[in-house]
Amino acid sequence: MRIEAIAIGTELLTTRRTDTNSVWLGERLAGLGLAFHRKTCVGDDPDDLKSVFAEALTRSELIICTGGLGPTFDDVTKELWAEHLGAELTEHPQVKADIVEFFARRGRTPPSTNFKQALVPVGAEALRNAVGSAPGIWWEPASHPGRTVVMLPGVPREMKHLWESAVEPRLKARGDQAVHTLRLVVGGVPESFLDERTASLRQRHGGLEWTILSALTQVELLARGRDPEALEAARRDFAAFLGTDLVCTGPENLEDTVLALLQARRQSLAVAESMPGGLICSRLAAIPGCSRVLRGGAVAYSAAAKRLLCEVDAGLLEAEGTVSEAVTLALARGLRSRLATDWALGVTGNAGPEADPEGKGAPVGTFFVAVCGPAGECAARYAFPTDRAGVQLRSVGWALDFLRRRILGT
Amino acid sequence: MRIEAIAIGTELLTTRRTDTNSVWLGERLAGLGLAFHRKTCVGDDPDDLKSVFAEALTRSELIICTGGLGPTFDDVTKELWAEHLGAELTEHPQVKADIVEFFARRGRTPPSTNFKQALVPVGAEALRNAVGSAPGIWWEPASHPGRTVVMLPGVPREMKHLWESAVEPRLKARGDQAVHTLRLVVGGVPESFLDERTASLRQRHGGLEWTILSALTQVELLARGRDPEALEAARRDFAAFLGTDLVCTGPENLEDTVLALLQARRQSLAVAESMPGGLICSRLAAIPGCSRVLRGGAVAYSAAAKRLLCEVDAGLLEAEGTVSEAVTLALARGLRSRLATDWALGVTGNAGPEADPEGKGAPVGTFFVAVCGPAGECAARYAFPTDRAGVQLRSVGWALDFLRRRILGT
Numbered sequence: 001m002r003i004e005a006i007a008i009g010t011e012l013l014t015t016r017r018t019d020t021n022s023v024w025l026g027e028r029l030a031g032l033g034l035a036f037h038r039k040t041c042v043g044d045d046p047d048d049l050k051s052v053f054a055e056a057l058t059r060s061e062l063i064i065c066t067g068g069l070g071p072t073f074d075d076v077t078k079e080l081w082a083e084h085l086g087a088e089l090t091e092h093p094q095v096k097a098d099i100v101e102f103f104a105r106r107g108r109t110p111p112s113t114n115f116k117q118a119l120v121p122v123g124a125e126a127l128r129n130a131v132g133s134a135p136g137i138w139w140e141p142a143s144h145p146g147r148t149v150v151m152l153p154g155v156p157r158e159m160k161h162l163w164e165s166a167v168e169p170r171l172k173a174r175g176d177q178a179v180h181t182l183r184l185v186v187g188g189v190p191e192s193f194l195d196e197r198t199a200s201l202r203q204r205h206g207g208l209e210w211t212i213l214s215a216l217t218q219v220e221l222l223a224r225g226r227d228p229e230a231l232e233a234a235r236r237d238f239a240a241f242l243g244t245d246l247v248c249t250g251p252e253n254l255e256d257t258v259l260a261l262l263q264a265r266r267q268s269l270a271v272a273e274s275m276p277g278g279l280i281c282s283r284l285a286a287i288p289g290c291s292r293v294l295r296g297g298a299v300a301y302s303a304a305a306k307r308l309l310c311e312v313d314a315g316l317l318e319a320e321g322t323v324s325e326a327v328t329l330a331l332a333r334g335l336r337s338r339l340a341t342d343w344a345l346g347v348t349g350n351a352g353p354e355a356d357p358e359g360k361g362a363p364v365g366t367f368f369v370a371v372c373g374p375a376g377e378c379a380a381r382y383a384f385p386t387d388r389a390g391v392q393l394r395s396v397g398w399a400l401d402f403l404r405r406r407i408l409g410t
Numbered sequence: 411m412r413i414e415a416i417a418i419g420t421e422l423l424t425t426r427r428t429d430t431n432s433v434w435l436g437e438r439l440a441g442l443g444l445a446f447h448r449k450t451c452v453g454d455d456p457d458d459l460k461s462v463f464a465e466a467l468t469r470s471e472l473i474i475c476t477g478g479l480g481p482t483f484d485d486v487t488k489e490l491w492a493e494h495l496g497a498e499l500t501e502h503p504q505v506k507a508d509i510v511e512f513f514a515r516r517g518r519t520p521p522s523t524n525f526k527q528a529l530v531p532v533g534a535e536a537l538r539n540a541v542g543s544a545p546g547i548w549w550e551p552a553s554h555p556g557r558t559v560v561m562l563p564g565v566p567r568e569m570k571h572l573w574e575s576a577v578e579p580r581l582k583a584r585g586d587q588a589v590h591t592l593r594l595v596v597g598g599v600p601e602s603f604l605d606e607r608t609a610s611l612r613q614r615h616g617g618l619e620w621t622i623l624s625a626l627t628q629v630e631l632l633a634r635g636r637d638p639e640a641l642e643a644a645r646r647d648f649a650a651f652l653g654t655d656l657v658c659t660g661p662e663n664l665e666d667t668v669l670a671l672l673q674a675r676r677q678s679l680a681v682a683e684s685m686p687g688g689l690i691c692s693r694l695a696a697i698p699g700c701s702r703v704l705r706g707g708a709v710a711y712s713a714a715a716k717r718l719l720c721e722v723d724a725g726l727l728e729a730e731g732t733v734s735e736a737v738t739l740a741l742a743r744g745l746r747s748r749l750a751t752d753w754a755l756g757v758t759g760n761a762g763p764e765a766d767p768e769g770k771g772a773p774v775g776t777f778f779v780a781v782c783g784p785a786g787e788c789a790a791r792y793a794f795p796t797d798r799a800g801v802q803l804r805s806v807g808w809a810l811d812f813l814r815r816r817i818l819g820t
Contacts, residue, residue: 286687295714
């Protein structure tokens, strides 16, 4: 099946926005043993859109459009597809009711412009959207047998929701599903080292198609194959080979794993972070039910905050500098005692671009991680000289993995 | 001038790899007052490539290809363009010498495959590459007057080098007709309401091309046009019309604006957040130099943390519940006095999926924002029932905008 992605929105051409939707969609397609043969980003200009739609229909069996389903004047994806396929747009009562209810839940009545979102091409199927006001569209136009046009909102959350709830099930129902995947999340091992270390084991499981993906906070080993037993055998072998470097398998990530480990032990956590600026806490807080483990955190950005929130001794700050092992340990220790948690994670560092004046010249990219827990305390120093966001994100991953290993008692 | 980008490489379709080259190129084009009207990602498949090249030539005056200039069998960009434009490929002595020297500097002699990179279509110009072995190509084919085909390596370092050293100078020399852009960042107004409110004013500036872009933390109005004075007039009219709803113009965002306002006043900020879980702090901490304003934050996730980090009275928590105006004000007040900052921002809420047991049944999607500052304190309640990430992200935007308005004294 020839599949293409069309990402719609002038912002994808004129701003720093990148089309992340088609990347996520590409991974979901890979899970079904499918792949894009082309991706296009196009602006809101109707003529450009019409020509992309016309071309796509000639060369692809499945066309996945994202964006242009909003309530505003420049959202014309549905309108132009309907025009191109010669179909009328009619108001869909259920979708209109969804929109009214969506606003009602916010104590608002929708502006008339929003009812534009309730219009559905005759012959197309509306995909109801539980997290936004824009429904998706699944359209197998009678005029073009063997062609399917899917329209999804550009907002990633809404796009993902509709893909998982409506599009993927329809594709699976077609029996396009063929390929199974194995996902191994690895912590504390840089991508290139993991690549080297696992080369021979991957060869032994050469019947599978392997990918290594490096996010800044974790590394993922992905295997694809048609034989579930081959994947299960690979899972067993890699689990034995990777030992505690293996964070989890399946859809979970490092932060889910840390919370799950602590919840299983009925233990609580506090996070004292300076350089990550709240990023570690926010990653944990993104997970439903985190409050069963996460008591709270201190973003001890300034030296004063380190003293006043985490009781770090002023003399220590003076002597060691704000970016140091001693201060990082003191941050974790201080917050752990204040919030009376079982565990506390502390992180300080210098993300740049300028060096922290109170950091005693710790070079940009340096960060310290400290863990205080039932079994005592320890700390580590890391150095990843890169851009500010890169340092902050890496510190999240390395800090959470350092904590994970302490919880496991390694 | 109609310009399009073609990013070539199967990895752009089948892995998490995104086409960052065209994003960088888009920014460089904007600097010249130019913009892409389309971007395509296509694999190494010759048939797909031929069809993209053919289409591009019919619709664009400037076609910028990245990738497929390497030494291996699947690098066929030059070959296919030459075939499509009916030109021979001949070995370019200077480029061949460059390749030999490039390897010599590494103490090696190039494998014969690399000399493929010295082939240049007859009638095209080779762009010498000082940082890699793949030369770029600048081609104004006689067969297609008014068309220019540029081929650059896919390796970002080499692509950027060739753009800066060879392509941009040639474009500047042409003195192409510029497109200018205006970006208006708006806070505290939902996208569809902004659309309705600004419809007539956009009509009055109908000579410009308008887009509305909604992130969960802000809404952006974008205008593009060739006449700088028309854009300046639009900027003036919208600034007057939007008043304090206008957060900023230009490349900045809401969080930059809040920090800039405080820094201009030499005032400091602390953030006490429960439901956003550190997201507000981390957004501010992502900005270089934020430490001049941001002293620190408390992620007061549990009731205990609200007491112990922000001195919220236990009786108040008991009486009002953790998700309440009174507790949100107490959070901000308590952290402000502890960290002795000029301003403190407090946010509590219920992001779901389950209601906070101590939240006194505040419905999912509810959040409170409180600001304590030199001129006193105030709070507001919001309701955006959606998924967890949506509530957390929205609370960041509405909280920072609420703070911005208080700083401005409105």
